[in-house]
Amino acid sequence: MREKRSRQPKYWGVVAFDFYVVFGVSVNTIKCFPVLAVSISLAFGPASCDRSQDASRVEAQNPVQQPSESDASLPNLSLPPDDGPPPKIDGERAMKYVQEIVAFGPRPLGSASHKKVEDYILAHLKGDTLENDIFTAATPEGKLPVHNIIAKFAGTKDGIIIIASHYDTNYPLRKTSFVGANDGGSSSGLLLEIANQLRGKKLDGYSVWLVWDDAEEAIKPDGSGGTPNEMPFEEDSLYGITHLADKWQADGTLKNVKAFLLADMVGDADLNIEHDTNSTPWLESVVYQAASRLGYQSHFFARTMPVDDDHIPFVKRGIACADLIDFDYGYNDVYWHTTQDTLDKLSPKSLTIVGDTMLETIRLLGKMNPLPPK
Numbered sequence: 001m002r003e004k005r006s007r008q009p010k011y012w013g014v015v016a017f018d019f020y021v022v023f024g025v026s027v028n029t030i031k032c033f034p035v036l037a038v039s040i041s042l043a044f045g046p047a048s049c050d051r052s053q054d055a056s057r058v059e060a061q062n063p064v065q066q067p068s069e070s071d072a073s074l075p076n077l078s079l080p081p082d083d084g085p086p087p088k089i090d091g092e093r094a095m096k097y098v099q100e101i102v103a104f105g106p107r108p109l110g111s112a113s114h115k116k117v118e119d120y121i122l123a124h125l126k127g128d129t130l131e132n133d134i135f136t137a138a139t140p141e142g143k144l145p146v147h148n149i150i151a152k153f154a155g156t157k158d159g160i161i162i163i164a165s166h167y168d169t170n171y172p173l174r175k176t177s178f179v180g181a182n183d184g185g186s187s188s189g190l191l192l193e194i195a196n197q198l199r200g201k202k203l204d205g206y207s208v209w210l211v212w213d214d215a216e217e218a219i220k221p222d223g224s225g226g227t228p229n230e231m232p233f234e235e236d237s238l239y240g241i242t243h244l245a246d247k248w249q250a251d252g253t254l255k256n257v258k259a260f261l262l263a264d265m266v267g268d269a270d271l272n273i274e275h276d277t278n279s280t281p282w283l284e285s286v287v288y289q290a291a292s293r294l295g296y297q298s299h300f301f302a303r304t305m306p307v308d309d310d311h312i313p314f315v316k317r318g319i320a321c322a323d324l325i326d327f328d329y330g331y332n333d334v335y336w337h338t339t340q341d342t343l344d345k346l347s348p349k350s351l352t353i354v355g356d357t358m359l360e361t362i363r364l365l366g367k368m369n370p371l372p373p374k
């Protein structure tokens, strides 16, 4: 994850889709980030930083409540039942992958350890259908090699669901011991475990493409860790995923993409996935219902904020996107983009929660016919 932004949340009203009755449902507003808290508290009054309160308020919500006057409501879709056995990610195995990725050390663009992690991911995908998107990015620090890795698992329905995670580590911190255990490591290890779950089956739904994307992080200091912003983030980040979105737009692949799910910073033992207002409301609603069906809802959407991350190039191209990110990594996100982003902060349980929820989301999407308009 690269940068926090200070922007007002979007306002959602009641939305109606052709086949889905939709209500606005109250979800809590952001509470704890100083930068964002200023603008939001001006708009909505003082707010508490007690996350346990936030979580309980979300859990207490009835999904068919009438619309509230919340700043950021979550559409409530009437989803078809999913009576199959619930998904079951092996969180311990996912954590082992995270540990092995982190063991290579810092993996900034152009480094030897970055290449080792590329090889490590590819070794785990032996025999799978792969696409390698390799190019040279022109960055403020010159030309740097970028390698997106895509593994494709075929489904029975026409269409593709993307699950993405960046695996590079923060470039400005490349000369420190920063290993990005949570930031880049957790989600990349989780995707390897999701590949295990998808492999060797004919998926009863859309095809699923897993993307380990590269060069998500800014090359110049991005304002994190107390450093000043050196460049507008739009011009200096998301190199890999933007290249992939352009490529798939040019070759027609993008037309078949039904949804884009992003995992980033999902390993924190104290897991609180944000309700991201840059994501697509109906898809966020499917994610929340998937989490609720598995009993994980207290880990989701207690706070609302706009997040700029790898999903943005797909949002801009009209694809339904959901960013699953926990942007409260340590009190006030104190571990983010610091050498404190280490394995001891992570939990296999968190990887299980996010992995299961993503797989359940995919199953629900496969049963929704048609999907809401983008």
Ligand code: ZN
Binding pocket: 001, 002, 170, 183, 217, 337
């Ligand atoms: Zn980051």
